[in-house]
Amino acid sequence: MKLNMNYIKALILVLVVSFLYGFAAERHKSRGISDIKVRFTENENLYVTEQVVNKLLIQNNGADSGIDKETLDLNKVESLLNSHEMIENAEVYLTLDGKLEAEVSQRKPIGRIVGNSSFYLDRNGKVMPLSEFYTARVPLMFGFNESNVSKVYPILQHIKNDEFLTRHITGLKRLKGDKYKIELRELDFDLFFGDSGNVALKFNNFKAFYKKALKENKLDTYKKVNLQFGDQVVCTKK
Template sequence: MKKINWNNVRLVLILGIVIFLYSFSSKRNAERMMTQAEVEFTDSENFITKEIVNKLLIQNFGSITGIQKDKLDLNKVEKSIGKNPMVERAEVYATVDGKLKAIVTQRKPVARIFSGSQSYYLDHKGGKMPLSDNETARVPLVTGDIAKTNAKKLHELLDYIYDDNFLKKNIIGLSVLPGGNIVMQSRGYDYEIMFGAPINIDKKFKNYKAFLQDAVRDTLITNYKTINLKFTQQVVCTKK
């Protein structure tokens, strides 16, 4: 008579119990009712609020409370939040304890555009973004004949300013002249920065920073009317 291997029997029983408990736990988890929704933002901007996101959820799904976990279409929830013009993307998931978590990334404006009667933000991807009722972005104001300059190059210029801590704090305005050249205004100084066409961006700003260091050191900065960066080999200034 063949001897029973009790070790194998025990392993099979343990495996069966584990599978049963896992299936039971998964079924209970799927049938769990959602208890509440929590909204988190990945950034500090307040172009959209938690209250607005919660209203979007209610408008599309009614009360989240009481919805069975496995009946909730998370992809649909993400898309409903992502349709808001202030939102770049949303990630939604359900926790084990029945909470709906929404992680929201807001769009990042790099400039405010004034074009005719229109006023809107330009975001870091080059898309139009409406103004917010909740917060005003501290970004450069862009005015003038905006259609006369290369839109892609203008966006590269605005992105460059946004990504540079010094320029982001100090460049407060850009005017597009009829020929497509750009004039900038600086915070704290009343001179104009003649930038020219939005090309050779890195070189022009490096020249500007080097000039600024020397001018501030020599206390001559308040004597200038214009700072011309059009020529990449030198900075040309005119005095008041």
């Protein structure tokens, strides 16, 4: 009989603990979002602000503080953020203390098209609108539109990844036949690049030419430097 009583007590204890655990779990699920926190993955100027992301998080009842955690659809919230034209990727999750956190990666412009329509080309080679919050310091591009801008992407990507080129190149101009002229900072000669083929070779040739001409104090003696003829640099003096 004593054994049976101990068994019954143990069973009652298990039932009570299970009930309390289930009750606590249910209360945790029904508890509303306590706070919203937005974190950008890189320390940089913002093309989309924290306030804009917060607004996206709470719109369409996606993450309103009055919505309980059981009702919240994280996939829906992520899709909403990723559909924004300035966001490259967003990950949204809930913390144990009821906070909704969003980790946001912005799109990165590498060139700015100037003309009848103005927009950026981003680091993935896609058209990106201008931001009302910040203007990127990237090469200006003339003579381009949405139908032909992708052809110059290999050139811009190479410039972006090279400190020397980034320091000296301020813009690109599209010429006939999808050939390009490069605008330079503080150098008084025209730099013709040709088409978008052999990008690394052409820029390496230009850097070798620049280094040699700088050493010989001849940079100011040229009016035209042409990189489009394979592995040679053709120069025209003033």
